[in-house]
Amino acid sequence: MKVRAYALQAAIVAAVLLALYGLATLVAAKMRGLGVEPGFGFLWQRAGFDIGDTLIAFDAADTYGRAFLVGLLNTVSVAAVAIVASLGLGGALGLGQLARNRLLARLCEAYVELFRNVPLLLQVLIVYVLLIGRLPLPQEAWSLGPDVWLSKSGLALPWPTFTDVGLMLERPVLGRFTFSGGAMLTPEFLSVAAALTLFTAAYIAEVVRGSVQAVSRRQTEAAQALGLNDAQTLRFVVVPQALRSMIPPLANQLLNLIKNSSLAVAVGYPDLVAVADTTLNQSGHAVECIAIIMAVYLTLSLITAALMGGWHGRLLRQQGGYP
Amino acid sequence: MKTALIAVIAIASALSSVPAHAGKTADAIRARGQLACGVSTGVAGFSAADSKGEWRGMDVDFCRALAAAVLKDPSKVRWSPLTSQQRFTALQSGEIDILSRNTTWTLGRDAGQGLVYAGYMFIDGQGFLVHKRSKVNEARQLNGAEICVQTGTTTEKNLAEFARANRIQFKTLMFENLRAVLKAFFSGRCQAFTADASALASIRANDSGKPEDYVVLPDRISKEPLGPVVRRGDEDWFALVRWAIFALLEAEERGITRANVDTVRQRSDDPAVQRLLGVSEDVGKPLGLDREWVYRMLKAVGNYGEIFERNVGPESLLQLPRGINALPRDGGVMYSPPLR
Helix, strand or coil, rough: HHHHHHHHHHHHHHHHHHHHHHHHHHHHHHHHHHHCCCHHHHHCECCCCCCCCCCCCHHHHHHHHHHHHHHHHHHHHHHHHHHHHHHHHHHHHHCCCCCCCCHHHHHHHHHHHHHHCCHHEEEEEEHHHHHHHHHCHHCCCCCCCCCCCCCEEEECCEEEEEEECCEEEEECCEEECCCCCCCEHHHHHHHHHHHHHHHHHHHHHHHHHHHHHHHHHHHHHHHHHCCCHHHHHHHHHHHHHHHHHHHHHHHHHHHHHHHHHHHHHCCCCCCCHHHHHHHHHHCCHHHHHHHHHHHHHHHHHHHHHHHHHHHHHHHHHHCCCCC | HHHHHHHHHHHHHHHHHCCCCCCCHHHHHHHCCCCCEEEEECCCEEEEEECCCEEEHHHHHHHHHHHHHHHHHCCEEEEECCCCHHHHHHHHHHCCCEEEECCCCCCHHHCCCCCCEEECCCEECEEEEHHCCCCCCCCHCCCCCCEEECCCCHHHHHHHHHHHHHCCCEEEEEEEEHHHHHHHHCCCCEEEEEEHHHHHHHHHHCCCCCCCCCECCCCCCCEEEEEEEEECCCHHHHHHHHHHHHHHHHHHHHHCCCCCCCHHHCCCCCCCHHHCCCCCCCHHHHHHHCCCCHHHHHHHCCCCHHHHHHCCCCCCCCCCCCCCHHHHHHHCCCCCCCCC
């Protein structure tokens, strides 16, 4: 009986592998017919296009491979900023919904309902259009502090750079068209980061609210009986217990956030998907580019899931498992 | 065996050297009573249907001129709107007789696909659209500027090559969607928008809201010669289309317009004019046409300059300068060999 089951499974695996192999051969033959040599060798070819928003130096003479690296770093940076911000905002909103102050609780609920029921793509576009529509031209930039300027070109900041005399703070300087020097957070980056934060925070708020509510009322009553005030009750009794049920759904939200960052393409932020789209247009290596996108998101998601899983496991061990 | 082979070759070459008088495409057009003309699905100034469903544009006018030459009636044209994916297949399969649709002439298209370009109708090139307040007069002054690009096949590459060749730097903002890139440019997010100059002119006229605030810079950073394409294998039809373009240019050079063609035909004693209009010699015969073919084309759509002015020129919606598309005497490259 068992032998038959194994044989059947082996046959299915073999059939799937064979189908994949057949598909790959077919695609390769079709690509050769169009004069494109299949494979990842093109990653070492000259890209020939420029990317505006980069964390590492890049110009048209660099390779497609480096362009992908630029895209990957942009995806990671916008996702990292949005993860930190949405955890903060979502946590505050989640607790806010449970506040004894009725007005505050209703406001937080209204926020959650509004932001989780409007499509994310629309939110990205709204934030972007507001930013580039309402902000002043670089020549009339708003000063937000010494050497900090906000304009249609983005948020220009001083940034430490290595020079001959050591580490120096490089100031942004207004040129004929826009700022150069220092660091520039572009409206594309800001709108993607902001929209991801606002959207994901609404979901995180619900996760936080649910987990806190799942902690037995009696725990709070016991804490108060011991003489702990509200803040202490939350910090030492409720949140540590809530965290255990919070982490797995939170991990889901973070995975969604990372994958949602691909909507950056709508506002021209050069994330991994945008760079891959341009590359496949230029080089004709569509299948390889899509494969790279899939591999990268899979890897990022698995890393996030592993980190969150590790945190969850450690917490459970520290707290001695479920009561 | 060897003699049989020689015999076959001899018969084959004898058959192929039989003169096809006006060409099989022209014969098919006459038999059908209609010229099948492939145009775009809508590019203002080149081929676009107006509010009454009437096709207008330079590429459209050229097909009307051909119908006037071959069928003696400029209205006998069947229009096939084609996307850029469909255009070559439609011509290769024989669905259309001519592709008159803003299509760039390149080596790969001219030699490798069973097609052949008959000449230039309009020489385009990638350009820059800027706001007037930027006070930029030429592309090189855009050093350090943020440039909006719609990612396509060659646009972003041309931009990067131009920057490299001129040792200047741009901050490139790439968008996939045309609406998004226009929104970004007209909001002032970037200081310039780069695309084919004719497309920029159309965007300036139709999408900017205030065309007078924007200007298309004179620089062209890529070569995009657009012209009619025919199938390979019918040299007679190819020659007819090619010389139709030359005749329209020659007419402009000699100052023959739609308005004055009748008077000129009666009064002019310039031998070149008399030849062109079929008064003295018959320049239609080698092409399988009658002697009045140029006269009919001019009556239908006017000379090349008139076609240009009416559809894309300074007085039209697109307001494009004549530039490189002028006759050689005005600094352009629209040169016609002698029609004799």
